[in-house]
Amino acid sequence: MRDIEQIRKDIEICDEELAKLLTRRMDCIEEIISYKKAHGMSILQPEQETRQRKMLERILGESPYEDEFSEVFGCILNMSKKVQAKKLFTRNIALIGFMGAGKSTVSHCLKDMLALEEVETDAMIVEAEKMAITDIFAKYGEPYFRNCESNAIIELQNRRRVIISCGGGAVMRDENVENLKKSSRIVLLTATPETTLERVKDSDERPILNGHMNVEYIAELMEKRREKYEAAADIVIATDKKTVIEICEELIQKLNQME
Numbered sequence: 001m002r003d004i005e006q007i008r009k010d011i012e013i014c015d016e017e018l019a020k021l022l023t024r025r026m027d028c029i030e031e032i033i034s035y036k037k038a039h040g041m042s043i044l045q046p047e048q049e050t051r052q053r054k055m056l057e058r059i060l061g062e063s064p065y066e067d068e069f070s071e072v073f074g075c076i077l078n079m080s081k082k083v084q085a086k087k088l089f090t091r092n093i094a095l096i097g098f099m100g101a102g103k104s105t106v107s108h109c110l111k112d113m114l115a116l117e118e119v120e121t122d123a124m125i126v127e128a129e130k131m132a133i134t135d136i137f138a139k140y141g142e143p144y145f146r147n148c149e150s151n152a153i154i155e156l157q158n159r160r161r162v163i164i165s166c167g168g169g170a171v172m173r174d175e176n177v178e179n180l181k182k183s184s185r186i187v188l189l190t191a192t193p194e195t196t197l198e199r200v201k202d203s204d205e206r207p208i209l210n211g212h213m214n215v216e217y218i219a220e221l222m223e224k225r226r227e228k229y230e231a232a233a234d235i236v237i238a239t240d241k242k243t244v245i246e247i248c249e250e251l252i253q254k255l256n257q258m259e
């Protein structure tokens with residue numbers, strides 16, 4: 001049996017090697033992003049990810065520490081996504097658009113793709129007020145809710161590389177747009193009134209639509225808000241008939257052309 005100090009020395013050498021290898025791996029990730037950008041390639045390459053996953057399964061399957069390894073590789077992949085996101089984005093990504101445009105769904109998907117933190121202004125308000133949005137509207141009225149919304153946006157001003165999912169009416173106030181622009185790229189998600197109704201019709205959590213769940217009302221309100229939405233947006237993505245992955249890919253591609 002080896003002397004314990006000798007074993008400990010060996011562990012230290014392993015850790016040093018691992019740190020060097022991880023640094024090299026992260027450098028490769030940065031290089032790949034630069035390459036993709038320089039060659040106008042799509043940032044997300046699903047076929048490559050599948051190939052890599054299969055390769056990892058083979059490597060891990062050969063190890064007596066398969067379960068532990070897969071946990072470690074999960075962390076490494078997450079680290080890589082973070083390095084990638086750092087290289088891709090310097091600001092927050094603020095998602096705006098009418099109710100049912102897909103802001104929350106897109107936000108969840110982006111979070112997984114880029115290992116970024118996500119925040120919802122509505123959720124911040126619910127937490128701060130300890131009350132559901134419908135109850136805030138009912139008890140204090142819309143202007144009070146809008147003030148809470150403006151405060152939530154102010155709170156987010158100093159954050160970076162966070163995905164912000166804004167309530168559908170947030171950019172109707174110019175001061176909110178100004179505050180979002182200080183630290184975020186603003187992405188407008190759109191959908192037709194018909195698609196919107198399909199997405200929101202079973203929910204009673206949107207006081208603005210309660211009692212008005214029909215295409216005509218949605219179309220009218222959407223039209224009223226359209227100018228403000230478009231003026232606030234850095235990029236616009238139509239979401240109808242697209243999968244959430246397609247929307248996120250388009251978003252990343254378009255934002256990257258701007259960075």
Ligand code: S3P
Nearest residue numbers: 098099122167168169206207208
């Ligand atoms: C609102 C949209 C809602 C929520 C509130 C008001 C609006 O958010 O902030 O009910 O005025 O469009 P979602 O767009 O996330 O549904």
